[in-house]
Amino acid sequence: IIEEHPANPAAGDADRPIGYGRLQRKEDPRFVRGKGNYVDDIVLPGMLHGAILRAPVAHARLVSIDTSKALAHPGVKAVITGQDLLGLKLAWAPTLSADVQAVLVTDKVRFQGQEVAFVVADDRYSARDALELIEVDYDVLPPVVDVRKALDPGAPVIRDEIEGRTDNHIFDWEAGDKAECDAVFASADVVVSQEMVYPRVHPAPMETCGAVADYEPIDGTLTLYETSQAPHAHRTLFAIVAGIPEHKIRIVSPDIGGGFGNKVGIYPGYILAVVGSIVTGKPVKWMEDRSENLMSTSFARDYIMQGEIAATKDGKILALRTNVLADHGAFNATAQPTKYPAGFFHIFTGSYDLQAAHCKVTGVYTNKAPGGVAYACSFRVTEAVYLVERMVDILARKLEMDPAELRLKNLIKPEQFPYKNKTGWEYDSGDYATALRKSMDMAGYDELRREQKEKRARGELMGIGISFFTETVGAGPRKHMDIVGLGMNDGAELRVHPTGKAVVRISVQSQGQGHETTFAQIVAEELGIPPEDIDVVHGDTDQTPFGLGTYGSRSTPVSGAAVALVARKVREKAKFIAAAMLETRPEDLEWEKGRWFVKGDPSAGKTIAEISMGAHGTVALPEGIDGNLDAEVTYDPPNLTFPFGAYICVVDVDPGTGHVKVRRFIAVDDCGTRINPMIIEGQVHGGLTDGVGMALMQFIEFDAEGNNLGGTFMDYLIPTALEVPNWETGFTVTPSPHHPIGAKGIGESATVGSPPAIVNAVVDALAPFGIQHMDMPCTPARVWAAMQGRPRPP
Numbered sequence: 148i149i150e151e152h153p154a155n156p157a158a159g160d161a162d163r164p165i166g167y168g169r170l171q172r173k174e175d176p177r178f179v180r181g182k183g184n185y186v187d188d189i190v191l192p193g194m195l196h197g198a199i200l201r202a203p204v205a206h207a208r209l210v211s212i213d214t215s216k217a218l219a220h221p222g223v224k225a226v227i228t229g230q231d232l233l234g235l236k237l238a239w240a241p242t243l244s245a246d247v248q249a250v251l252v253t254d255k256v257r258f259q260g261q262e263v264a265f266v267v268a269d270d271r272y273s274a275r276d277a278l279e280l281i282e283v284d285y286d287v288l289p290p291v292v293d294v295r296k297a298l299d300p301g302a303p304v305i306r307d308e309i310e311g312r313t314d315n316h317i318f319d320w321e322a323g324d325k326a327e328c329d330a331v332f333a334s335a336d337v338v339v340s341q342e343m344v345y346p347r348v349h350p351a352p353m354e355t356c357g358a359v360a361d362y363e364p365i366d367g368t369l370t371l372y373e374t375s376q377a378p379h380a381h382r383t384l385f386a387i388v389a390g391i392p393e394h395k396i397r398i399v400s401p402d403i404g405g406g407f408g409n410k411v412g413i414y415p416g417y418i419l420a421v422v423g424s425i426v427t428g429k430p431v432k433w434m435e436d437r438s439e440n441l442m443s444t445s446f447a448r449d450y451i452m453q454g455e456i457a458a459t460k461d462g463k464i465l466a467l468r469t470n471v472l473a474d475h476g477a478f479n480a481t482a483q484p485t486k487y488p489a490g491f492f493h494i495f496t497g498s499y500d501l502q503a504a505h506c507k508v509t510g511v512y513t514n515k516a517p518g519g520v521a522y523a524c525s526f527r528v529t530e531a532v533y534l535v536e537r538m539v540d541i542l543a544r545k546l547e548m549d550p551a552e553l554r555l556k557n558l559i560k561p562e563q564f565p566y567k568n569k570t571g572w573e574y575d576s577g578d579y580a581t582a583l584r585k586s587m588d589m590a591g592y593d594e595l596r597r598e599q600k601e602k603r604a605r606g607e608l609m610g611i612g613i614s615f616f617t618e619t620v621g622a623g624p625r626k627h628m629d630i631v632g633l634g635m636n637d638g639a640e641l642r643v644h645p646t647g648k649a650v651v652r653i654s655v656q657s658q659g660q661g662h663e664t665t666f667a668q669i670v671a672e673e674l675g676i677p678p679e680d681i682d683v684v685h686g687d688t689d690q691t692p693f694g695l696g697t698y699g700s701r702s703t704p705v706s707g708a709a710v711a712l713v714a715r716k717v718r719e720k721a722k723f724i725a726a727a728m729l730e731t732r733p734e735d736l737e738w739e740k741g742r743w744f745v746k747g748d749p750s751a752g753k754t755i756a757e758i759s760m761g762a763h764g765t766v767a768l769p770e771g772i773d774g775n776l777d778a779e780v781t782y783d784p785p786n787l788t789f790p791f792g793a794y795i796c797v798v799d800v801d802p803g804t805g806h807v808k809v810r811r812f813i814a815v816d817d818c819g820t821r822i823n824p825m826i827i828e829g830q831v832h833g834g835l836t837d838g839v840g841m842a843l844m845q846f847i848e849f850d851a852e853g854n855n856l857g858g859t860f861m862d863y864l865i866p867t868a869l870e871v872p873n874w875e876t877g878f879t880v881t882p883s884p885h886h887p888i889g890a891k892g893i894g895e896s897a898t899v900g901s902p903p904a905i906v907n908a909v910v911d912a913l914a915p916f917g918i919q920h921m922d923m924p925c926t927p928a929r930v931w932a933a934m935q936g937r938p939r940p941p
């Protein structure tokens with residue numbers, strides 16, 4: 148299975164991947180054979196099935212609910228309503244953003260698709276049939292659909308159950324120095340402004356959300372199989388909310404069919420499965436269907452951003468400011484660290500060296516599904532990067548400068564790192580201009596511009612779009628961040644068996660990223676044990692150390708660091724045992740290629756396997772060293788990591804239909820030290836494809852009544868191989884100075900970086916029409932409409 152095995156890599160070679168490089172994925176043999184084990188594959192003896200009745204309207208008072216006919220339906224074992232949950236004190240559950248969310252409606256429906264009742268039956272079909280027998284009387288209220296009208300005086304108050312609430316305002320949050328920023332703007336030569344919408348989209352993972360709850364009444368234990376990106380955090384929250392002691396709860400996240408942020412939160416369905424199991428005394432399975440997933444689980448984005456950029460007339464960018472209106476839906480359930488209600492949006496200064504910056508974000512309630520999840524985005528970085536990269540392009544147009552040249556002029560320089568931006572971030576490392584130049588070389592940038600000029604002369608619409616992004620991933624240092632009070636650290640436990648095979652247990656949860664491979668590679672690199680001899684255990688709270696889970700591309704920055712350090716701890720311990728075995732002093736030993744040997748006598752050495760056998764065997768152990776090669780670590784990152792990239796997109800727009808074809812896409816990514824280049828390329832391909840979906844095809848719209856118009860894959864379009872080009876990827880390597888192996892995250896880079904490159908390309912193609920901006924998604928209808936009534940290009 149080893150495709151590329153750099154046997155004796157030169158030490159310090161930054162381009163060399165870690166631990167066997169392009170190793171084929173250890174998890175794939177089970178996936179390609181259809182032997183994965185997903186939540187819906189779990190079948191327990193006597194298991195019942197749950198189904199959720201959902202509200203047909205967006206805003207309505209619940210007048211009455213009659214479940215008697217449903218209860219009488221054959222096979223139905225229980226029907227649970229909001230009133231029942233009130234009795235159990237489970238009608239409302241805390242969200243990840245210090246709000247509460249209704250598990251089942253008790254008073255008022257607040258979005259279409261909201262959970263109203265839960266039926267438990269012998270099989271899925273009886274449960275679904277019984278839903279139709281529940282009689283609900285709704286008193287329909289006017290909904291708040293348009294976020295711009297949510298704060299109007301007289302707007303219906305959505306959260307009227309909260310004491311004293313008279314409007315739909317959730318929070319105002321600011322970063323940067325407003326006075327300083329306004330002063331720079333006031334004296335700048337050039338100021339341009341633009342309003343832009345980052346529309347509501349959905350992670351839409353291949354596997355929908357679901358759970359199997361198994362409450363054992365005799366000893367009071369709960370085993371919950373869940374689609375969860377953060378099993379340990381979920382367990383703690385279940386313990387707090389449901390009052391079940393934490394040591395009696397086991398959460399298992401088996402194979403996950405894509406997370407993309409959709410499986411970070413705890414949805415009502417998970418809680419209902421648990422309640423169903425407690426009520427019936429049987430295991431209960433609940434699996435969403437596709438429409439339920441799209442309509443009720445976490446959406447992403449939904450930011451209306453008013454951006455302004457200030458510069459000198461020769462193109463030195465001075466400052467950036469923005470006001471954002473954030474639609475959080477009916478409950479503030481956004482996933483992000485407590486201190487940051489707008490996530491990491493304040494990295495909106497991007498990759499540029501600015502004199503001042505200020506942002507203000509206002510969050511409001513509307514009658515839409517809650518969420519604001521970080522879909523392939525480290526907490527609103529996606530919105531931030533889109534804003535700055537569109538603004539820089541608009542500025543380039545205004546200054547009549549080439550957008551690449553404008554960027555090169557303003558990028559933070561290598562010698563400025565660590566770089567402190569104007570909103571408080573400290574970027575760890577970067578070499579931005581090199582990455583941008585590399586992408587321009589790969590693209591043949593000057594040649595593309597020549598081609599564009601020729602085509603424009605013939606009336607053809609070709610666009611070239613650039614984006615340069617910096618991300619902030621690896622949340623995070625416990626002094627700065629927590630989620631619902633839990634510090635964002637992660638653990639790793641490593642055990643080397645007597646024969647030198649190893650098992651590493653990690654607190655993060657793979658959803659397809661290939662952790663069983665890459666985390667084994669980190670141990671392999673540190674200890675010289677081949678990756679195939681290292682088992683990676685994850686996704687079961689009974690078997691793994693505590694940690695906050697996988698999202699925000701944090702697994703490699705946080706848990707990957709824990710794994711490197713735990714392996715180093717084992718290596719250090721092995722040194723003392725090796726010294727005993729070799730009858731020498733530990734300080735006389737040197738480490739190389741998986742073995743400790745005597746300095747000056749390389750033939751006298753012991754491999755990790757030999758040392759492990761010694762540790763577990765009869766070697767007389769030095770004072771204070773016990774008989775194993777095990778260790779554990781909890782890692783608190785000193786800072787986040789700041790991966791970056793330069794993307795270039797080439798589009799052709801059909802002047803007759805408005806159809807946008809992405810002809811080429813060049814992506815140069817820098818995620819520091821690379822572990823597995825093949826997996827990295829896969830991550831980038833996936834993220835770029837997501838970017839095409841967001842930029843050109845998908846958004847979740849609502850009509851005036853609050854009906855969700857994006858509730859099926861007929862309306863919510865998922866990009867396929869047909870819509871995307873043959874991705875051209877490249878890389879540079881700028882290691883993170885504070886990460887033990889220099890690695891930064893990569894999982895979300897392409898989703899963050901690609902939408903602005905695509906939109907910049909579309910707007911560039913439409914430049915002859917004098918179009919400065921177009922909101923996503925640039926669908927054929929929108930592009931066509933934008934061209935109408937404007938003079939044809941010369």
Ligand code: PCD
Pocket residue numbers: 352376404405406407408409520521522523524525526658659660661662665666697698699700701702703704818819820821822823824826827830833890891892893894895
């Ligand atoms: N890597 C390497 N190297 C480096 C980095 C990294 O190799 N330097 C690799 C690792 O190890 C892994 C991957 O790659 O395997 C990734 O990583 P990261 O970046 O660390 O990340 P993570 O944490 O692991 O993951 C997460 C991400 C996210 S976040 C998302 S969205 C998405 C991504 O991931 N998701 C997904 N990708 C993916 N893929 C798949 N397949 N699936 C899925 O689901 Mo969020 O926040 O949740 O929204």
